[in-house]
Amino acid sequence: MSEVFHRIRRLPPYVFAHIDPIKAKLRAEGVDIIDLGMGNPDMPTPEHIVAKLQETVKDGRTHRYSTSRGIPGLRKAQASYYGRRFGVKLNPDTQIVATLGSKEGFANMASAITAPGDVVLVPNPTYPIHSFGFIMSGGVVRSMPADPNEDFMRSLDRAVRHSIPKPIALVLNYPANPTAYTADLDFYTEVVKYCKANDIFILSDLAYSEIYFDEDAPPPSVLQVPGAIDITVEFTSMSKTYSMPGWRVGFAVGNERLIAALARVKSYLDYGAFTPIQVAAVAALNGSDEVIEEVRKVYKNRRDVMVESFGRAGWDIPVPKATMFAWAPIPAQYAHMGSLEFAKLLIQETGVGVAPGVGFGEYGDQYIRLAFVENEHRIRQAARNVKKFLGGKASQGNVVPLTA
Template identity: 65%
Template structure:
């Protein structure tokens, strides 16, 4: 029997990280020590008081039953309280907050809820893969907005709206950005909100890296802007803030219509996260926040070690102001290789794994993403390995 031609699967391109991942797995199987700075998988442990709350709750057999798809009331109230103290934004936990199984699930299910086949969705490029592909799976046509130092976002947005048929129905934005680590201010959000309100475009904002910032200026929420709640929903996650990636605990907040649509779709698809996880997540949001400051300081030190080490290796890379990533232009003498081949050579010759920029979209070509997911000693070793690899290139001309 020939391979089935499934419509939604057919729309997905080959997974562009697969080749590097397979090489990494093969090298490790052969006993090689690979320093993995590819996947953004936090290595810091979840704070003890959160784990303790999980252990305490899981012993209550009543929590072993089905939970609530939209999130237990205490968790939704805790998330609303976080938005109030962090952003000065008041949310109704009943109508404007829904818990999700990580932000990826929320984005994908909202795409299913609001998208009809053929709808045009605007997505930055490069971007985190779920941003375009969640909508592509839902049947949408994705129009990419190229990002880069030589691109003006508002000009690209206006051009895309002018030349899209039918008119775009939604815009995805992600700041602090994965993969580029770009940050924006409230003025940027005001301009985007004003434009999208005039053109009847929903906004989906991904704020997963709100608490990993290094310059003393906490990234804002789009919901701080007047009128944003008329058209915008925002996704957040505990994965990076509290190093709870495997717990799969996220949220969507904002526009009541969008939250209602997501909640309804989710009610058919899941019973929510395991109740002890939701109780522990509530403890994370309501409990002491010094762990967040500690994690931020660790990532800052790792960032500095990475940037200084790469500079010493002859590879100047912009220092990220936020996120757990550096968005690194390919070294000038190796730029001709492209991001995929460069990543493969870095893995083979320096034993360092990074993510090729092309995996985040065509406008990510010419860069690699380096994740701060190893300790300072390992990052120093990675930069030394890279320096030695570059030295062999000099010796061979």
């Protein structure tokens, strides 16, 4: 009876479990921790969304069980969003399911479509649920490049030809967590064409669709590609777009067969989010885009401050085009340590918490993810702490003006 359960054996220890005890110990000792590790939005949810929750929760009829697919008004609001933002027409009754955040949706989709031994192509590094949702379901993960560059299609073809059995699905995530890579419609068009020809489903994580910094190039949806809906489901989240991380509202949209499979699994597992939360989410989706623009502006300002101040401290931070993260190589003099040991040393010496890149896959072990979840003053303080730690070896390589 002392053996570890089979599925638990397939899960490595969560990498942040190595950092959290150090963080807790330092805080207990009175150290001011500037935590740039977890992507946990710190901005309050907009007032009109909270007000709708408060209004709705006073109606006792909303306290009963909800529906696991999401209330009709919420699914219609998501369909309207896709129509406005991407020009994609969706049937809210058959092509949309509300989820308890995109993470839950992804995990349950993996459970719905994966048989033991099925092969799934997943970027590396990537958000952990993209891999471990399938691993927990008995699948086999084969790593793909995370960068949607000219080598991606060659890698995809090689992976398909050399995988036995043939892969059932390809995971895409752009804008990407943790790397902040972005993809364009030309890339999606190539991928859709290849996957349709090879009977491979596409599962696209679009959680950061609205956190982008080039106003002329908003991230597209893969569903904008003609015919993509025949093989694709896309996952979105309200956590970052509307600063609603604790509300746990997301969506899966796309192919009717895949959506039906997800809905069936969910029907056995949950009754959906609390109805007042869903009603408030409708108010968010149907409300003004000014809320989204303000959130985006805050993250852009924080990005610029981080890139500038950390660059002056001696740590070059590549400028991300999207997401709430920077994906930074470990400073050269510490690269031999790997990301976990460097992250542990950094928090002990500077009080700055970061996410070790290895937590997102072995190919991330020379990188650190930094989240824009502290205000500009705190980010500058983190940079001053880092400068002392690095010895003030300033580098101007990626410094951008704060007005950029």
